[in-house]
Amino acid sequence: MAEVHSIRARHEFRGIRTVEHYFTVPLIHSRGMVHASDTGETITVFAREYSSTDHTEEEAGKLPWLLFLQGGPGGRGNRVTSLSGWMKAAAKDFRILMLDQRGTGLSTPVERRSLELRGDAAAQAEYLTHFRADSIVADAEYIRRTLGSEPWSVLGQSFGGFCALTYLSFAPEGLREVLITGGLAPLHGPADRVYQATFQRVAARNAEYFAWYPEDRAMVTRIARHLERQPEFLASGERLTPERFQMVGSYLGGNTRVDALHYLLEDAFIQTPSGERLSEAFLEQVRGQVSRAANPLYAVLHESIYGQGQATDWAAWRVLQEFPDFKPEAEDPLLTGEMVYPWYFEQDPALVPLRDVAEILASKQDWGPLYDLERLRANTVPVAAAVYQNDIYVDHALSMETASSVRGLQTWVTDEFHHDGIGEDGEGIFARLFGLVRGSR
Structure with missing residues (x-):
């Protein structure tokens, strides 16, 4: 040995x-x-x-x-x-x-x-x-x-x-x-109860943030709508979708980082010969928030930390359906928290090769006790x-x-x-x- x-x-x-x-x-x-x-x-x-x-x-x-x-x-x-x-x-x-x-x-x-x-x-x-x-x-x-x-x-x-x-x-x-x-x-209990509680917490934190920075409410919606119409790509070549943009809500979990979100959003748009586009400075800052290349275990094992004796079965994604304001197509979509969704493994190049692995773990029924x-x-x-x-x-x-x-x-x-x-x-x-x-x- x-x-x-x-x-x-x-x-x-x-x-x-x-x-x-x-x-x-x-x-x-x-x-x-x-x-x-x-x-x-x-x-x-x-x-x-x-x-x-x-x-x-x-x-x-x-x-x-x-x-x-x-x-x-x-x-x-x-x-x-x-x-x-x-x-x-x-x-x-x-x-x-x-x-x-x-x-x-x-x-x-x-x-x-x-x-x-x-x-x-x-x-x-x-x-x-x-x-x-x-x-x-x-x-x-x-x-x-x-x-x-x-x-x-x-x-x-x-x-x-x-x-x-x-x-x-x-x-x-x-x-x-x-x-x-x-x-x-x-x-104890299924992972669902975690997300039923935390989606409410994240919604309240969104409201608090937009009360501090009311101009950012319109900016978040503007960016989401822009990403629906206009393909924008990170420096790594991957597309920034509206739902990936919503991941910048991770800033909301902090004391000082929450205000840094405002500085991120103010960098969003520039004028170009082809019209209004997202700036490279903004896209580069966002890349650090939406890519799991540096810690793929976070995405692959995230819901398993609540798994005991039953499958988690993409609990956050299922519970999200009860909170339509978090959907990217909402009139004024909210920013999301740390939840992990199955589309991560379709949109993040670092996670695409792990899609089948993630599905197996999400459906695993016999997780041992923690x-x-x-x-x-x-x-x-x-x-x-x-x-x-x-x-x-x-x-x-x-x-x-x-x-x-x-x-x-x-x-x-x-x-x-x-x-x-x-x-x-x-x-x-x-x-x-x-x-x-x-x-x-």
């Missing part, structure tokens, strides 16, 4: 000390999440250790670990060039382990070309069933044991919070305490969660339902932040949640 753990590089810069860790882990973990035997397929999982140079190297080596679980699915760990925000606060007391969840970053990659190595669509889909929260948590627990760590602290942002709940369900013995920001997942409700009701690990009242991605009401199902979970409910609150005031949010689990607040 290959070496289980290797360190390939160490660096120091601007008050940060980093260590690059590579772990060889089983593709399919045993049920007990312990070290597997020497047989069976393995993959690589990468993690970067961050510590502050305010500690000597010897001192840093004795600090307890804080594992950070990134949002997603399909999001690699943050690459930072200075300790700021929550990392600045955490580095006072911890070594931070920034995980590239399996399939992302420097871990064994998943994209359309690498998936071709697996074989046909059915084989690719089967492979991807091992890239959900249960497998990510098994990797984390495997890594903790490999490092020889005592139970460690975990911070989960968004989907990372979903993973933290899975960790509490199946390997709580590996946890000292858990902090969750914008990531209290619904523990949470153990009985174990969560008996939880003894200190847990604190930031719940954002107006979060358009993780619904407040569903979050509070989950909070009531986890014994001892303390919530800090606020309307001050949106889904990316940890990026807005990470230092303050970390300090508040850390105080809750340590009993100082």
